[in-house]
Amino acid sequence: EGVMWGLLSRPYHVLVLLNPQSGTGQALQLFRSLVQPMLVEADVAFTLFVTERPNHARELVQAADLSQWDAVAVLAGDGLLYEVVNGLMERQDWQAAIKKPLCTLPGGSGNALAASINHYAGNTRASKEELLTNCTYFLCKGLHAPMDLVSLSTASGKRLYSFLSFGWGFISDVDIASEKYRQLGNARFTLGTIQQLAGLKVYKGRLSYLPVETSSSVSSAPGSPSEQNSHHVPCSNGRPLHILPQPAPGAPRPPHEGSWPEDSLLVPFDQPVPKHWTVVPEEEFIAIFAIYQSHLGADFTMAPTAKLHDGSMHLFYLKAGVSRLGLLKLFLAMEKGTHLDLNCPHLHYVPLRAFRLEPFASTGLMTVDGEPLACEPVQGQVHDQLCRIISG
Ligand code: ADP
Ligand code: MG
Structure with a gap:
């Protein structure tokens, strides 16, 4: 390599x-x-x-x-x-x-x-x-x-670049709620986790993604007639937010927008995700968290196999139904990065190249690199080796 x-x-x-x-x-x-x-x-x-x-x-x-x-x-x-x-x-x-x-x-x-x-x-x-x-x-x-780096686009037209993580639900809420304990340093996350466990919330939305494996095999054949994705039509209850990303006529655009790195894997929000993407059948989550590096903090090895430039986001999602004790065990195992070894049936892990998340309600916050982002449909993709970082 x-x-x-x-x-x-x-x-x-x-x-x-x-x-x-x-x-x-x-x-x-x-x-x-x-x-x-x-x-x-x-x-x-x-x-x-x-x-x-x-x-x-x-x-x-x-x-x-x-x-x-x-x-x-x-x-x-x-x-x-x-x-x-x-x-x-x-x-x-x-x-x-x-x-x-x-x-x-x-x-x-x-x-x-x-x-x-x-x-x-x-x-x-x-x-x-x-x-x-x-x-x-x-x-x-x-x-x-x-x-x-990962480019993130929101349905309302925001565009962000992220080097670390995108999250929604439990982990993001811990990050935001524990801001006030900043004085504790790293311990703020442990305290915040214990607190959030008391009031466990369910987050509803549709999650779709392009796994690393599929993207390498089908990327040369866009639109290949894979029927793997059977959930891309809007669900009948009509809850997904579909805020069209069209700017108002005459809205100012950054002068260099056309030259931003192209999101070749993404399609506009008003179109369903490409057919070869996977759409998660469950729509009730405790947490959705994509991390692009190994550690979420000094004491949290969330993606033990991640590398500086491995071309992937490491997506973890935790489906609703997990018990508080199960969640606490996962949290404690994350210190050493052994959370996947627990074989928790609610926890899923997928390395991926791109994703789309469509929340069913626009309340609360998401996080990008630990910073808050108003909740709305978001999609993103990896841009391989876009920046450079001093490393050992
Ligand atoms: P921490 O890890 O303690 O959260 P960060 O460097 O991540 O520290 O900064 C937290 C927030 O503080 C960021 O949103 C950043 O934009 C903001 N910030 C940067 N400089 C200042 C400043 N001088 N005063 C207050 N906030 C600041
Ligand atoms: Mg911070």
Whole structure:
């Protein structure tokens, strides 16, 4: 397998974007006490930019002259890297900009990508200062590799780029509800899970996807007459939301929209998914979660086989009917990544290239890379190796 490593050529200069509010609010102190001395020792020059509000980093990378820096690092949680990825994709020159090597330095409460990269490097599980030290060391080495991104489109016309996850239901609700416990760091997710278990909710909608296997065998024959998909007609109760993605006449469009990476696997929301897709027959879920890297957090190995650029989203969906105890066992097994070994009949796992989710009601929130997204029909596909990330 071609890894296509790159190496930052010395001397190099890094832009460090830092969210002082992330995690337990220690990011700036961690930079001064831990990161900066290592960069100085390794002769890596840096420019520190401390964000003052949400979207500050996004606006900066949207407009900045990127040639000043050889890499862009984020000392925060996954949320700030999500801003950076989307800011880069919003540039006129996104095709070049998104190839700027990125680096995640874990300083937030959710540091899933950092935990994943630490795992891919063969390091033992680490969190807090130890994980930050490992990731800073990767930055000092300067090796970078390609990483897949997922494009997400919503029925109302939003378009987002995601490097980590898309979720709806239980796991997303834990993420959102536990925001207020950010001060606890990573432990916020354990507390949030126990709390959410008390009021288990059912989420109704239609889930469709293109599995990795099918996509490689039929991709050369679009429209092949596979009858595998027999559920693509709208169901008779008419509940699926069909918000047509047509913009209002004369609605402003981003000037570069036509040149965004093409979603070759997707069709518009007003059309049924292609015939060779799979439509999940069940329509009642506890959680739907697609993760594209191995770890959901320092203590959650959700997709043990995932790689930086394996061309797939690792979809887990949990059907309604699972007991609270069953769910708790799954959650505890996820620490080591053994949740699939439990053979829970309600839990399904599929590696896939594309998906569509059509909720039957537009209440509540979904999450993209841990950040909230209003609930509406969403579809997405993998874009192989679209960005680059500093890794061990
Ligand atoms: P955490 O892992 O603790 O959630 P993140 O880096 O993911 O930390 O950031 C959480 C949210 O804070 C993101 O939505 C991000 O846009 C926002 N944010 C970024 N900078 C600031 C700031 N200076 N003040 C408040 N919020 C910010
Ligand atoms: Mg976050």
